[in-house]
Amino acid sequence: MSDEPKRRPILSLKNPPKVVLPEGPKKKPARAPAPPAPAPVQHDWKCKPCGAGFSIEASLADDVVIRCPSCNAKLGTVADFRADPPPTKLRARPTRRA
Ligand SMILES: [Zn+2]
Numbered sequence: 001m002s003d004e005p006k007r008r009p010i011l012s013l014k015n016p017p018k019v020v021l022p023e024g025p026k027k028k029p030a031r032a033p034a035p036p037a038p039a040p041v042q043h044d045w046k047c048k049p050c051g052a053g054f055s056i057e058a059s060l061a062d063d064v065v066i067r068c069p070s071c072n073a074k075l076g077t078v079a080d081f082r083a084d085p086p087p088t089k090l091r092a093r094p095t096r097r098a
Helices: 078-082
Strands: 045-047 065-067 074-077 092-094
Touching: 065 078, 074 078
Parallel strands: none
Antiparallel strands: 045 092, 065 074
């Protein structure tokens, strides 16, 4: 240890050494495995005007008017949907279940 600071000759670096960053393990972008495709929702009915699928909730009363969730068309009452066979005025048709 010396109290006198050493004078260093000032060198001009024409070609400074390139700073090489330490190469660590390259992180690959996390690619989560594709989740299993959920089973397609099985609808009980299909809107005749637009073809959208929907289901009638079992808790609904018979006089509840069912409207298409997609085109808002009045399709019939719950009683119409529950009739077997469905009345011709019903503007929906049952979808075939697999
Ligand atoms: Zn519709």
